[in-house]
Amino acid sequence: MGGWGVVAVMVRKATTRAARLAAAPRTDVTAAGPALWQDRTVVDGTPLPSDEAPSDALLRLAAAYGVVPDHWGFHGDLRRASAWTLRAVLAALGVDASSRERIDVALAHVEDSPWRRVLPPVVVVRAGQGAHLPVHVTHGDPVSVVLDLDPETGGGRRDLAQADVYVEPRTVDGRLVGRATFWLPADLPLGWHTVEAAGPSANGRATVVVTPDRLELPERLRTGRAWGYMAQLYSVRSRRSWGIGDLVDLADLGWMAGHETGADFLLINPLHAAEPAAPMTPSPYLPTTRRFVNPVYVRPEAVPEAAYLSSADRSLLEWSAEPVLALDLDPGPIDRDAAWTAKRAALEVVFAVPRSAARQAAFEAFVEEQGSGLSTFALWCALAEKYGAETIPPELGDPASAAVAAERVLLADRVAFHTWLQWVADEQLGAAQRAALEGGMALGIMQDLAVGVHPLGADVWSLGDVLARGATVGAPPDMYNQQGQNWSQPPWRPDELARAAYKPYRDMLRTVLRHAGAIRIDHVIGLFRLWWIPEGVDSDQGAYVRYDHEALVGILALEAHRAGAVVIGEDLGTVEPWVRDYLSSRGILGTSVLWFEQDHTGAPLAPEHYRHLVLATVTTHDLPPTAGYLAGEHVAIRERLGLLTDPVAVVRREADAERDRMLAALRSRGLLPDDPTEREVVEALHRYVMATPAALIAVALVDAVGERRAQNQPGTDQEYPNWKVPLGDSTGQVVLVDDLFGNARLRSLAAVLDS
Template identity: 80%
Template sequence: MADDPELPSDALLRLANAYGVTADYWGFDGTHKVASATTLRAVLAALGVDASSPERIALAAAFVEDMPWRRTLPPVVVVRAGRLAHVPVHVAHGDPVEVWLELDPEAGGGRRELTQADVPVPPRSVDGRLVGRATFTLPVDLPLGWHEIRAEGPSAGARSPVVVTPDRLELPPALQGRRAWGLMAQLYSVRSRDSWGVGDLADLAEVSWLAGRELGADFLLVNPLHAAEPQAPLTPSPYLPTTRRFVNPLYIRVEDVREAAYLSAADRALVEWAGEPVRLLDTDPGPIDRDAAWTAKRAALEVVFAAPRSAARQAALDAYVEEEGTGLETFALWCALAERYGQETWPEEALDPQSDLVAQARDELAERVAFHRWLQWVADEQIADAHRAALDGGMAVGIMHDLAVGVHPQGADVWALGDVLATGASVGAPPDMYNQQGQDWSQPPWQPDALARAAYRPYRDMLRTVLRHAGAIRIDHVLGLFRLWWVPDGAPPSEGAYVRYDHEALVGILALEAHRAGAVVIGEDLGVVEPWVRDYLSERGILGTSVLWFERDMHGAPLAPEHYRPLVLATVTTHDLPPTAGYLAGEHVTIRDRLGLLTEPVSVVRAAARAERDQMIAVLRERGLVGDDPSEREIVEALHRYVTATPSVLVGVALTDAVGERRAQNQPGTDQEYPNWKVPLADSAGQVVLVEDLFTSARLRSLATVLNADIG
């Protein structure tokens, strides 16, 4: 694909295909790209496959061909409700076998006998024995849920999950036959006078209730709330968490923990002293200091944790710990170890969760493990309160959570789920028009075969926790459920390859868990997407996303609103662009020029941005949405009127647009050069906007009036 002259052999191509590695793809410039042999060998190595020589390739090919025949049952079977499906059962040739289903207790339980289908398959010699295949038919009327198939016989004794998923995820009743609009916010940036330097879950509850009650909004989309490191320095990006399953306790409101109200005077003073210096940061327009906020908050939470709990409160905590099970216990242990060893190199034995050192540390750090379990329980309670407040305020959907693509390479998930996350490669993106070198996101990808062998339980458990208190979930880079760009360690991002995933299983399980939670699912499907993928997601009831600035017709002009897809979340902007006021002013050009990110002369880029702006204003004028000399605020409102003229079922409004903010939350392609994910909510003059003042903003209320007039 680049400078490597070695083309892959046919045998290597076949092996790569057998393991879901796509050797070629079409680039953003329309050219056909073929991965080099070096790239394919490296990606296969990350999948645990040795393709270092022709002999190794032949051995690996024979192994993968025989693999299904070595198992009595597939590791997991995922089917759509109402669809006919067959399950292969492998036993010694000629042996009888009895096969039945144990139904999911949540679906009513019970036992269903399975009948063998008349599907003759010749036996196969595997590892020196003759193996036969019997094919059994799954009933088409199976209820949704996680069932279990069992096989018993002289040479069989196996069980595997059978996951029956919705054929289509329907919109909840509150959205049937109607459209809805809501706000989109970076929670850490939305602070009140009682925050500790960072927007928190009490602020989320306040904003959600008021947005529903005062503005008529139906949802509030927040950035991923996934957990960061347990001690400073914290990774600022909410899209690079240590785990996607659990919550960042940075968002806890200390005073809202029930036990905080019953502290002794001395302990209450300790809490007040901890919070006093960081509360002063709430009105600071400079970069948000997560490290200072968490250091103060953790000290205060340790005081509250030590306070006695009532019998009922302790029982609630115990129930939560039992429900979250091993996953919570392992995460809490990792947090305690991270506190012990910091972010330096851990002892080799500490990297193995099953080692003697870790077993000993579990006992030595029992109190810290209990503290981190408790933090998750408290955060879960406060998220539940925020979602309840949103619904009580009149929202039809409530809180819409965001699921990041992956996790930090040295985080809790890598430590705990190392058997289902690949090593030797990271997730990224091939070269495109915005980044011609490609991207490496430094996140370890799911290992497809290992995830299937784990019956997708780590994926399911993550979804269940995120969906526990949610009316909707946005899946960042939903294309990752179909394929991911794997970049081998040490290789440039351009020298990667796509690895395919079982999208039928991943999308199906997502639909099942969302159905059980009563949640809407939105897949962020921006970028180069094969048309069939969007069609497939729409067929399964997964909404897409449309961003006004990216929607173009075949001539390159702004796409007419009536031509937008109906099953999407449509917005004017996204968190990777400056707020609309800043975008109209060319802030995206100014920032990139200042940071040295432009590949063309600034005058050329600025002219292109000005032309894009003028073209969009001309379209607005043609539709009668603005006059001859519109103000910035009038243009922003007109752009939202344009989006509300689409048939899109959901319309999102960035809270930054509603207050006139100009600064971008994130500048792609930068790390320390720009204060990514640290920009507090402020108005057009750069003055911090606190929650207490948010809903008196004339600009916010005027924009809400526009949305309600066109959608409500």
């Protein structure tokens, strides 16, 4: 893939504090035990991995846990992981492979492990495709198996029949264990079912998840297409915002976009929760949890109880708002800390207002529905307020400990406040989705799901072993990032996620999909494999770990089906062709960005050769807006920040050549007039995308108003105001929601999309 635009795609979104965490020296690299590090040498006090080749036994153990020992490098060479890397990744999976004897023990354990369980923790099967269910008992003992159907599908109970399948018994822990095979019928309804086994030596429960074979698209996308906008919500402010775009702005933006311009959806940045107290991480792609919402997006006076404030309390709310309301027209970086400090003070006043009986009942119903996940998150927020999100004392590291239970009692009022914040955020987000649909949108709000979470956030604290310790997610070296990348985010552990019956994953999806007509999955290849980097080493010392993509994609399809949502997977970069084919076969759309779609000669890919099941766009948030890209801003900014490794003249020449190839493609199709203006070029690029068969087409809101400043500059931490740039026009002047749909440039571009 040619052109400098591709650089941004290959660099992920971990910026600000995550970049510092990744670069900081680690003090916990020996957490898996001293033996893991015995084959290392030391240079200037730093242990270095050895290049020892892995033994056959180590390779077998790695394969048993889905750790891939080799991959193809960006030069086309087969890269093999060292024995040290495999041992370190296995250690992050909770497996001690520090010696041949321990490897043998681990191999025996992983082979015997299924036989120690009466039932597997979870079985994920597609609708219409029956499956065998293994049940382990003392050899010769009888057993019966019953399936309780998901209450959401009508409930009911079925006795399962045993299949005529013989499996040789196995001696495990001195006991001869037999396997009885039962048949899960092909006519099971979609849903989360429970299976129970009972017998003299067999009492167990497990989850059976029946997923759609294919997520069916809405009729409109099967026979036609839909278009919409992409926006960074925090950047889109109104005259009533508190210095940052919020959920009321989202409701107005969605309704106006549908009613005034005929748009069908609005793709926004992830709304995942950040830290509950300053400093708040700016990147929406590095949240503390992906399940819950950042209350910085709540509009305090839109909470119904705000209407019943006393005069004195009303004054407190107005005083809190006054300094940040003045920031709405400030073209400088958005100050999340100032906005949240003001909002939190106001929301605490509103929280104290008694709720009506109906409102209290609705609040309690929300709390009950969200269950222990919400109460645990609210407790983490209270602890993070008290101690600092990154400095919660080690003795409070276990949510189930007596010390944490004592803190829950002491912090009960703050836990209640943070629980309430999620309720009011959910209410305002639901109102935004309703407004978008009432404005005429076909899909409404399209949520964005980040690839991971902050290494010191709520999910890491609350989910226990489901998130790995001792490794982070990143990417191996490629031609654009020759040292590899470390995104500082702990990965799911595939084994523990399955042991938890995928319920943390399900709960996250359900919350994100509650008020969404569609969802975009960032780095969707992460549902298939992730590059794990052991702590304390460079990014090139990692290895891929495979996931059960059949289960993860199936559950995603099930939860989207239940929510009535379309799913888009961000499949940019290096993705095996079979993965795109697989996702398409399951009804998951892909992603196409104009600048990155090229044929075998490096020329822009002809529109008719685009895939149908994609969300197609001209640009992405990791590039400057199109006006800036055409002007070479992606080169200029890297030069200013010292990020170029090649001479600037060479980089500019390549960028100019890329732009000229695109302009030539536009002219060849009669899409450009002679001597076009910048606006005409931007509109021609969108007409080019409109000529594709793509089911979904999106226009960046920044392109609609002529903005040139990038939202995110990959590869920077403090050097650039990532995720802080307010929506502005070509001169950098702020464009408010109040004035947005009177903007002549937006209406002209919208006419291209709505033609």
